[in-house]
Amino acid sequence: MMSIWILITGSLLAGYLLLMGVYRYYFVRLKPFDAVPSSIPAVTFFSVIIPARNESTYIRACLQSVVNKGYPGDLFEIIVVDDHSEDDTAQQVLELQSTYPQISLLRLQDYPDWVTTQAYKKKAIELAISKSKGSWIVTTDADGEVPVNWLLQFDNYIQKNEPVFVAAPVMYYSRGGLLQVFQQLDFMSLQGITAASVSAGFHSMCNGANLAYRKDIFWSVGGFAGHEHLASGDDMLLMHRIKASYPNQIGYIFSRDSMVLTEPAASWGAFFQQRIRWASKAESYREKKIFGVLLGVWLLNAALAMGLLLVLFHQVNWMQWVIVVLIKTIGELYFLTPVARFFQAEAQMAYFPFLQPLHIAYTITAGWLGKFGTYQWKQRKIKTGGTAF
Numbered sequence: 001m002m003s004i005w006i007l008i009t010g011s012l013l014a015g016y017l018l019l020m021g022v023y024r025y026y027f028v029r030l031k032p033f034d035a036v037p038s039s040i041p042a043v044t045f046f047s048v049i050i051p052a053r054n055e056s057t058y059i060r061a062c063l064q065s066v067v068n069k070g071y072p073g074d075l076f077e078i079i080v081v082d083d084h085s086e087d088d089t090a091q092q093v094l095e096l097q098s099t100y101p102q103i104s105l106l107r108l109q110d111y112p113d114w115v116t117t118q119a120y121k122k123k124a125i126e127l128a129i130s131k132s133k134g135s136w137i138v139t140t141d142a143d144g145e146v147p148v149n150w151l152l153q154f155d156n157y158i159q160k161n162e163p164v165f166v167a168a169p170v171m172y173y174s175r176g177g178l179l180q181v182f183q184q185l186d187f188m189s190l191q192g193i194t195a196a197s198v199s200a201g202f203h204s205m206c207n208g209a210n211l212a213y214r215k216d217i218f219w220s221v222g223g224f225a226g227h228e229h230l231a232s233g234d235d236m237l238l239m240h241r242i243k244a245s246y247p248n249q250i251g252y253i254f255s256r257d258s259m260v261l262t263e264p265a266a267s268w269g270a271f272f273q274q275r276i277r278w279a280s281k282a283e284s285y286r287e288k289k290i291f292g293v294l295l296g297v298w299l300l301n302a303a304l305a306m307g308l309l310l311v312l313f314h315q316v317n318w319m320q321w322v323i324v325v326l327i328k329t330i331g332e333l334y335f336l337t338p339v340a341r342f343f344q345a346e347a348q349m350a351y352f353p354f355l356q357p358l359h360i361a362y363t364i365t366a367g368w369l370g371k372f373g374t375y376q377w378k379q380r381k382i383k384t385g386g387t388a389f
Contacts, residue, residue: 030195044135046136051142060092063103066078069149077133080093122228125224139208165249167207169260170260173261185348185349204239275370305360
């Protein structure tokens with residue numbers, strides 16, 4: 001039993017370490033993009049779309065972070081789509097609208113014909129796009145805040161590189177405590193992989209809290225059609241669809257001046273629900289390479305969990321298990337060190353080795369339930385196939 005476990009786990013670990021090395025190689029090759037100061041006049045009209053459901057706590061700060069910036073006021077609009085909120089989210093938007101004419105509000109409940117599936121967020125974005133005036137769509141989350149030169153960075157990058165789809169970095173606020181540190185480290189690794197994968201071009205990742213894409217391209221590739229059965233996937237599934245038609249026009253703004261800060265999950269339960277939701281769309285990825293990567297990572301963590309059980313039943317030597325976990329940790333640290341430097345999260349890295357058991361357990365659980373379970377999202381219970389009930 002020991003030799004079989006070592007053979008299987010060793011093979012998975014070797015592939016994983018190679019992957020970490022490849023990610024690091026492409027991450028450190030990224031050249032910082034800085035649009036400030038810029039001699040290029042802003043020309044792009046952006047429609048900033050913000051779906052919101054029960055975001056009374058955050059929506060005001062989010063909107064003010066967008067409007068209180070230096071981008072010309074006649075070159076952007078903000079469309080908030082209220083998704084059946086049960087609080088005063090819509091009222092707060094209307095109050096700000098009286099001060100900032102760029103802000104408009106759509107209520108999803110006023111357009112029942114648009115929501116024929118349970119993919120509320122996708123339908124909210126589609127509705128806003130259909131009403132938008134901009135040539136470029138930008139999406140962010142209602143619980144986040146954007147940086148000072150956010151739209152300027154997008155505009156300059158678009159003018160210089162002529163992409164059709166642009167991703168940019170996202171990071172959690174640092175709130176302190178074990179849960180927040182764990183989320184920051186986990187999310188930072190995903191963001192590092194996002195930057196590296198777009199840089200390399202071998203698979204693509206992104207986050208809907210900080211995206212921009214051409215409106216005509218959105219419609220030309222069919223928008224979210226075919227993914228209505230999934231409650232999630234308004235970011236990566238769209239990215240994969242656009243990349244299939246425009247493989248050389250996908251961009252990533254590698255700049256802290258483009259980084260959106262957003263709220264981490266408030267509890268361990270909410271964190272697991274979020275990660276199950278993210279995992280639930282994996283089988284629908286058009287890029288099978290990324291599905292293969294996710295499967296390989298899950299299998300390695302499953303093998304480590306199995307190894308721990310075998311240790312308890314004296315089928316595997318505990319020192320061998322510790323060595324394998326240590327090698328995995330070193331490989332991850334090798335990749336994450338420059339990533340943490342970019343995100344200015346070096347202090348959190350000290351906790352990383354001690355959180356390995358928790359990371360292994362959560363990866364296995366979220367991956368399994370993402371395929372066979374249910375999750376809660378925005379006060380709705382959703383099957384992993386995408387149906388709310």
